[in-house]
Amino acid sequence: MVALVSEGIQSLSVYEPGKPVEELARELGISNAVKLASNENPLGPSPLAVEAIRGALGELHRYPDAANYRLKQRLSEHLRVDPGEILTGNGSNEILEVLVRTFCTPGDHLVFADPSFVVYRMVALAHGVLFTAVPLDAEARHDLSGMLRAVTDRTRVVFVANPNNPTGTHVDRSALDDFLRRVPPDVLVVVDEAYFEYADAEDYPDTLQMRACRERLATVRTFSKAYGLAALRVGYAVLPAELCDYANRVRAPFNVNGLAQVAATAALDDTEHLRASRALNGRERARVSAALQGLGLGVAPSQANFVFVDVARPGRQVYEALLKRGVIVRPMGQSSALRITIGLEEENDRMLEELAAVLG
Ligand SMILES: *Cc1c(COP(=O)(O)O)cnc(C)c1O
Numbered sequence: 001m002v003a004l005v006s007e008g009i010q011s012l013s014v015y016e017p018g019k020p021v022e023e024l025a026r027e028l029g030i031s032n033a034v035k036l037a038s039n040e041n042p043l044g045p046s047p048l049a050v051e052a053i054r055g056a057l058g059e060l061h062r063y064p065d066a067a068n069y070r071l072k073q074r075l076s077e078h079l080r081v082d083p084g085e086i087l088t089g090n091g092s093n094e095i096l097e098v099l100v101r102t103f104c105t106p107g108d109h110l111v112f113a114d115p116s117f118v119v120y121r122m123v124a125l126a127h128g129v130l131f132t133a134v135p136l137d138a139e140a141r142h143d144l145s146g147m148l149r150a151v152t153d154r155t156r157v158v159f160v161a162n163p164n165n166p167t168g169t170h171v172d173r174s175a176l177d178d179f180l181r182r183v184p185p186d187v188l189v190v191v192d193e194a195y196f197e198y199a200d201a202e203d204y205p206d207t208l209q210m211r212a213c214r215e216r217l218a219t220v221r222t223f224s225k226a227y228g229l230a231a232l233r234v235g236y237a238v239l240p241a242e243l244c245d246y247a248n249r250v251r252a253p254f255n256v257n258g259l260a261q262v263a264a265t266a267a268l269d270d271t272e273h274l275r276a277s278r279a280l281n282g283r284e285r286a287r288v289s290a291a292l293q294g295l296g297l298g299v300a301p302s303q304a305n306f307v308f309v310d311v312a313r314p315g316r317q318v319y320e321a322l323l324k325r326g327v328i329v330r331p332m333g334q335s336s337a338l339r340i341t342i343g344l345e346e347e348n349d350r351m352l353e354e355l356a357a358v359l360g
Helices: 021-028 047-059 069-079 091-103 118-126 144-150 173-182 241-250 258-269 271-294 315-324 345-359
Strands: 086-089 109-114 130-135 155-161 188-192 217-222 235-238 306-310 337-341
Touching: 021 315, 047 258, 069 086, 069 258, 086 091, 086 241, 091 118, 091 155, 091 188, 091 217, 091 235, 091 241, 109 118, 109 144, 118 130, 130 144, 144 155, 144 173, 173 188, 271 306, 271 345, 315 337, 315 345
Parallel strands: 109 130, 109 155, 155 188, 188 217
Antiparallel strands: 086 235, 217 235, 306 337
16 A cells, blocks of 8 residues: 655654653552652743633634734733734744745755754655754754754754753853854754743843844744643744744644633733743752762753763663652663753752662
């Protein structure tokens, strides 16, 4: 029979999410597990967002606003960009996919880093788009000159995750500025700033301030991380209005659900929740990184809400051992690395204690 799917799709496997606490409880009977596997906000959702959702429940029978007018207005004030330059999506995941579907046809080419966010590769394989995954440098940072060299005349999109997932490392302002000016003007550079709100380094670049560097630039952000709304699935991109208009033709008509629209709008006003989330993460990220180094482990300098740790033995074994002790982290394939989300102080203490026990 004729294959119904492409080789790219055949080579894909189902995205493996961090194990939910309920699943661990079911499988191993562990009741007090801590989940530090999916970079979720340990403080929970913004209370203002929760209240906004309660107020919107009576409208569940209505289709949501397809244009997402109010959220875009609010984002436009918040970011000081034109509402016509804002694309919203069902998580930034959908945004990344829509950008590829809009701007690439099969046989075109993408460039991204390796390891970086797995969705770039998934989307390329699903849509028959070729790609070059450029290894990170010795400091686990994006090799921007290597990525520049990987650009061909078929390259349509380059992804830069800043800070990078899974390493938490960042590219600094001058390196990114230089890169944005050097990438050929035809290419769309997508800077994925999912952890923007957590980054606090002096030299961490805000690409919304760098739009003069090149025309074809998209900044992608999300409400899933610092805003604590991962379950609702809402993300956005800022890009030139003309490109935004094309992407709006490709996305699903009601891609951001009604509860997500009101919650995200309310979350933008909750400056206290954001402040507390940032402060906790900044404090605990420094403490956890130092404690892991104290265990003799290599830790990449992180600007995100997770750390990338080299446990110097098969990471999967350490992951399994931690699972049995009720601590869920993220293994990184067959490597010796683990990605560990920064949780509440007591969750981090528990993780550090169990990890020390596992490593002996
Ligand atoms: C978590 C994450 C996203 C966000 O995903 P959502 O679909 O918005 O939940 C995007 N990019 C990176 C690099 C991430 O780590």
